Amino acid sequence: MPDSAPQIIRREDYRSPDYRIEQVELDFDLEPRRTRVRARLTVQADHDQGDEPRPLVLDGEELELMAIAIDGRPLSPAEYVLEEQRLIIPRPPQRFLLETEVVIRPDTNTELSGLYVSNGVFCTQCEAEGFRRITWFQDRPDVMATYRTTIRADRATQPVLLSNGNLVEEGELEQGRHFAVWEDPFPKPSYLFGLVAGDLACNERSFTTRSGREVKLRIFVEHGKEGRTGYAMDSLVRAMRWDEERFGLEYDLDLFNIVAVSDFNMGAMENKSLNIFNDKYILADPETATDADFDGIESVVAHEYFHNWTGNRITCRDWFQLSLKEGLTVFRDQEFSADMRSRPVKRIQDVRRLRAAQFPEDAGPLAHPVRPDSYIEINNFYTATIYEKGAEVIRMLHAFLGEAGFQKGMGLYIARHDGQAVTCDDFVAAMADANDVDLSQFKRWYSQAGTPVLTVSGRYDTGRGAYELTVEQHTPPTPGQADKQPLQMPLSIGLLDRQGRDIPLVPGGGAGQESLTLPIRSERQTFVIEDVPEPAALSLNRGFSAPVNIRIDRDAEERAFLMAHDSDPFQRWEAGQEFATELMLATAGGQAPSLAAFIDAFGELLRDRRLEPAFVAEAATLPGEDYVAERMVVIDVEAVHHARQTLRREIALALRADLEVLYREMASDEAYSPDAEAAGRRALRNVALAYLSALAEEDARELDRLVTHYRTADNMTDRMAALRLLVNLPGPEQEKALRDFEDRYGSDMLVMDKWFMLQAISTLPDTLERVETLLGHPAFSLERPNKVRALIGAFTVGNPLRYHAADGSGYDFHAKRTLELDQVNPQVAARLLAPLGRWRRFDDARQEKMKAALQRILAAPRLSRDLYEVASKAL
Ligand code: 7ML
Numbered sequence: 001m002p003d004s005a006p007q008i009i010r011r012e013d014y015r016s017p018d019y020r021i022e023q024v025e026l027d028f029d030l031e032p033r034r035t036r037v038r039a040r041l042t043v044q045a046d047h048d049q050g051d052e053p054r055p056l057v058l059d060g061e062e063l064e065l066m067a068i069a070i071d072g073r074p075l076s077p078a079e080y081v082l083e084e085q086r087l088i089i090p091r092p093p094q095r096f097l098l099e100t101e102v103v104i105r106p107d108t109n110t111e112l113s114g115l116y117v118s119n120g121v122f123c124t125q126c127e128a129e130g131f132r133r134i135t136w137f138q139d140r141p142d143v144m145a146t147y148r149t150t151i152r153a154d155r156a157t158q159p160v161l162l163s164n165g166n167l168v169e170e171g172e173l174e175q176g177r178h179f180a181v182w183e184d185p186f187p188k189p190s191y192l193f194g195l196v197a198g199d200l201a202c203n204e205r206s207f208t209t210r211s212g213r214e215v216k217l218r219i220f221v222e223h224g225k226e227g228r229t230g231y232a233m234d235s236l237v238r239a240m241r242w243d244e245e246r247f248g249l250e251y252d253l254d255l256f257n258i259v260a261v262s263d264f265n266m267g268a269m270e271n272k273s274l275n276i277f278n279d280k281y282i283l284a285d286p287e288t289a290t291d292a293d294f295d296g297i298e299s300v301v302a303h304e305y306f307h308n309w310t311g312n313r314i315t316c317r318d319w320f321q322l323s324l325k326e327g328l329t330v331f332r333d334q335e336f337s338a339d340m341r342s343r344p345v346k347r348i349q350d351v352r353r354l355r356a357a358q359f360p361e362d363a364g365p366l367a368h369p370v371r372p373d374s375y376i377e378i379n380n381f382y383t384a385t386i387y388e389k390g391a392e393v394i395r396m397l398h399a400f401l402g403e404a405g406f407q408k409g410m411g412l413y414i415a416r417h418d419g420q421a422v423t424c425d426d427f428v429a430a431m432a433d434a435n436d437v438d439l440s441q442f443k444r445w446y447s448q449a450g451t452p453v454l455t456v457s458g459r460y461d462t463g464r465g466a467y468e469l470t471v472e473q474h475t476p477p478t479p480g481q482a483d484k485q486p487l488q489m490p491l492s493i494g495l496l497d498r499q500g501r502d503i504p505l506v507p508g509g510g511a512g513q514e515s516l517t518l519p520i521r522s523e524r525q526t527f528v529i530e531d532v533p534e535p536a537a538l539s540l541n542r543g544f545s546a547p548v549n550i551r552i553d554r555d556a557e558e559r560a561f562l563m564a565h566d567s568d569p570f571q572r573w574e575a576g577q578e579f580a581t582e583l584m585l586a587t588a589g590g591q592a593p594s595l596a597a598f599i600d601a602f603g604e605l606l607r608d609r610r611l612e613p614a615f616v617a618e619a620a621t622l623p624g625e626d627y628v629a630e631r632m633v634v635i636d637v638e639a640v641h642h643a644r645q646t647l648r649r650e651i652a653l654a655l656r657a658d659l660e661v662l663y664r665e666m667a668s669d670e671a672y673s674p675d676a677e678a679a680g681r682r683a684l685r686n687v688a689l690a691y692l693s694a695l696a697e698e699d700a701r702e703l704d705r706l707v708t709h710y711r712t713a714d715n716m717t718d719r720m721a722a723l724r725l726l727v728n729l730p731g732p733e734q735e736k737a738l739r740d741f742e743d744r745y746g747s748d749m750l751v752m753d754k755w756f757m758l759q760a761i762s763t764l765p766d767t768l769e770r771v772e773t774l775l776g777h778p779a780f781s782l783e784r785p786n787k788v789r790a791l792i793g794a795f796t797v798g799n800p801l802r803y804h805a806a807d808g809s810g811y812d813f814h815a816k817r818t819l820e821l822d823q824v825n826p827q828v829a830a831r832l833l834a835p836l837g838r839w840r841r842f843d844d845a846r847q848e849k850m851k852a853a854l855q856r857i858l859a860a861p862r863l864s865r866d867l868y869e870v871a872s873k874a875l
């Protein structure tokens with residue numbers, strides 16, 4: 001347990017602040033070991049003067065207070081109370097200037113929250129509650145102020161000085177120091193404060209907004225890396241243009257800065273006009289970044305940029321409203337990527353991710369609503385539910401209202417709330433009012449946790465020529481929520497005839513259309529679709545219009561038919577995934593199901609040249625072991641692994657010729673380009689390679705092909721694809737390739753992350769031993785989140801077979817390293833713990849070992865609040 005009993009923060013306890021802070025002047029004297037921060041806050045009481053005087057309570061952590069004054073007069077110790085994490089002024093005036101001076105230590109800030117140093121660069125991370133580690137403040141998002149920031153630093157080591165807003169002054173100081181003054185005209189909450197100081201190179205471009213304003217775009221990186229910022233810059237320009245065209249939203253300042261740093265707890269941060277990024281989401285070139293890395297850069301750069309309107313101009317009233325900005329901004333970045341590349345492929349990838357991360361979360365001990373009711377540590381709530389499920393909720397609104405209605409709602413939301421800190425209710429109210437619809441039932445999506453299950457049955461009434469469909473919904477209980485109310489959702493369906501063509505659906509005799517959206521809102525509903533001439537198959541939840549699990553009885557023939565014919569590419573993919581999952585479950589359960597129908601349909605997909613390669617690559621990728629395991633009553637990781645390997649090998653044996661054709665045809669002799677088309681061809685070629693490599697242990701030619709693929713690769717996508725397969729093969733080829741990779745890229749930290757990761761997810765039996773050894777590798781450090789995620793995170797999340805070793809060695813490793821990490825960086829430690837929370841899904845022996853690991857964590861001295869919350873809830 002942490003030193004003091006951790007306090008639970010509840011949404012129902014929200015009170016607006018007693019004091020507003022209107023203007024903030026900050027003065028930083030930067031020194032790694034001793035940084036002085038002076039703050040001048042213009043404070044205004046926000047309660048009636050007739051009331052009892054209310055205390056001003058400021059937040060602070062690890063601040064050494066040097067001075068405090070009100071309206072220029074130093075306070076005597078009797079005039080304030082200084083606690084561990086609060087500074088209380090019991091009887092302040094109605095309106096006053098509060099001045100404080102503190103000293104902080106950026107160089108020992110391993111939590112990477114507040115002001116810290118990464119590779120010699122000073123940078124900040126203030127969301128959610130990091131600003132209080134910089135100065136005393138009401139560190140809550142509904143306190144919005146304008147900021148004027150002065151930075152003083154050594155000119156030689158920190159030539160670049162950045163903060164939010166506009167540069168208004170700069171100059172020289174004594175002893176080789178210099179200064180810069182930044183002013184941000186837009187009032188903002190403290191979590192959007194940003195500061196960077198370091199020796200950085202920059203890539204600069206100009207962007208003209210549609211109203212004709214020139215914006216200077218700059219991306220700052222370590223010297224020597226500016227050549228790798230081109231794709232991020234292009235992505236930024238595309239995102240700015242897209243937000244104007246699709247949402248009518250224009251950038252609002254004359255400059256926009258991005259800084260990439262090596263050590264960062266998350267992906268990136270949207271500080272006003274000074275986005276700070278994990279450099280993994282900025283730096284890319286063909287030699288060091290994969291197609292997936294390029295994709296990631298495009299969407300994260302866009303995500304952070306989009307926050308300027310959905311997050312910064314309109315922000316959250318309190319942290320329970322986090323999904324107000326995150327769910328909406330993820331929806332926007334998903335739509336952006338869908339518009340930039342293949343929409344169906346993007347949707348498939350997003351749903352894969354939702355199912356891999358959010359569905360298990362919603363089914364486990366950490367399940368919480370999109371708008372949570374309570375938390376202990378807010379950093380633990382940057383979850384797949386807030387982000388991904390939050391985006392699905394927005395997507396459903398979009399489906400109900402249509403693009404035009406949704407944009408009308410956005411317009412009203414912005415007109416009403418620009419410059420304010422608001423709630424999810426405010427957002428939904430704007431959508432409802434702009435479209436004159438009632439969304440009161442829909443709002444349950446914000447308050448109710450758990451993934452709904454829809455049980456569907458369809459029946460064709462020959463006499464009447466009608467298709468009858470019954471849909472029942474049920475949401476399983478989640479912690480603290482035993483009973484659930486029915487939800488409103490759009491369920492898109494289609495009916496296919498025997499030739500696999502869409503039957504026009506004619507609701508109530510209207511004009512025909514190929515998809516129909518059923519308005520689901522009750523526990524049980526029946527829909528009758530008239531004028532249907534003999535349907536062959538029902539296509540259900542097209543485009544994954546509702547984020548639910550579906551139960552429907554289907555036979556192999558119907559699955560194969562949908563896999564071959566559904567006009568909705570998402571459902572075509574889905575039918576294949578379902579089919580494969582059923583087969584793997586049967587195999588894992590000890591049966592020997594016939595694979596013939598599946599393999600036939602799979603072969604059709606591989607041979608269909610009308611389909612885009614990126615789609616075929618998705619459709620030909622079997623569901624992951626975790627996804628299949630999640631469907632078992634008691635998870636058996638070995639059986640699932642074996643079942644998936646078996647299916648892969650059978651596909652390879654049966655379709656070897658088709659796979660070889662694809663491997664040849666999808667090759668390219670053009671120079672690498674990260675565009676969607678070229679990336680799709682590489683993806684498909686590497687999927688073919690993966691199947692063929694399933695034969696490598698019995699056929700030396702396939703091992704050869706793999707080694708050659710590695711050796712001759714002219715880009716990281718292909719090289720990684722081969723190495724990812726090689727690490728699962730025993731023998732000298734693996735060692736040789738790993739050594740070669742390390743020789744080539746040993747000095748490149750981002751590429752070394754890949755090297756660590758691939759070894760951590762190897763299915764070979766000695767993987768844990770190897771991971772333990774790699775902890776001592778000179779490139780590894782517990783103080784670098786990217787390294788921790790690449791090695792420890794990849795093993796615990798990405799290697800179910802070895803993590804869940806029957807002897808419990810994986811769990812012991814996890815607990816031990818988590819505790820070590822907790823002393824360095826509690827946020828990252830807590831985020832890594834989720835796999836242990838899934839103990840209920842395993843056999844008794846594993847359950848005992850997993851619980852024991854959690855108990856060991858809880859019993860440890862000096863446990864952080866972050867880890868305490870996750871570990872205690874997991875038990
Ligand atoms: C989501 C972020 C955080 C945490 C970034 C930190 C952010 C909070 C920040 C989608 C794309 C890129 C990054 C993130 C993400 C977890 C995930 N405000 O912008 O949301």
Ligand code: ZN
Nearest residue numbers: 303307326329
């Ligand atoms: Zn975000």
